[in-house]
Amino acid sequence: MSSRGPDEQPPASSGTAKLVPGVDDYQKEIADLETQVEQLVEAEGDAKTIAELSMQLEILKAIYTRATDLLQRGLKDDGLRYGLRIQGYGDWNLDNVYAFVYERSVELEPKAHSAFVGGIRDADFALMLNS
Numbered sequence: 001m002s003s004r005g006p007d008e009q010p011p012a013s014s015g016t017a018k019l020v021p022g023v024d025d026y027q028k029e030i031a032d033l034e035t036q037v038e039q040l041v042e043a044e045g046d047a048k049t050i051a052e053l054s055m056q057l058e059i060l061k062a063i064y065t066r067a068t069d070l071l072q073r074g075l076k077d078d079g080l081r082y083g084l085r086i087q088g089y090g091d092w093n094l095d096n097v098y099a100f101v102y103e104r105s106v107e108l109e110p111k112a113h114s115a116f117v118g119g120i121r122d123a124d125f126a127l128m129l130n131s
Contacts, residue, residue: 033057062120067098070125083129
């Protein structure tokens with residue numbers, strides 16, 4: 001994962017997933033990666049590649065879950081929306097909230113994969129917006 005500025009979005013997949021109403025680019029990226037891992041497993045692909053993609057998938061799922069949770073909280077909390085705006089991420093929408101959570105996740109102290117994913121799950125992103 002590389003550090004991005006507030007206006008830069010994490011890469012979204014350009015896969016060939018079917019467009020389903022209500023499914024955003026992040027969900028499509030996760031679904032594409034899940035399909036890729038499943039195909040590699042079925043084809044008995046390289047174990048290291050499968051492990052790396054599985055770790056990436058777990059991280060993306062954790063970031064997405066936290067971003068959508070924070071997005072919902074912010075719909076009822078003016079302070080969170082203000083915090084996002086003053087930190088340079090703009091209006092309260094999924095892309096901007098995801099960018100914020102992604103950036104803060106990258107800044108978490110590097111640890112073993114399971115601890116890193118746990119750190120994303122346990123981090124108080126709402127508090128980070130208000131500090």
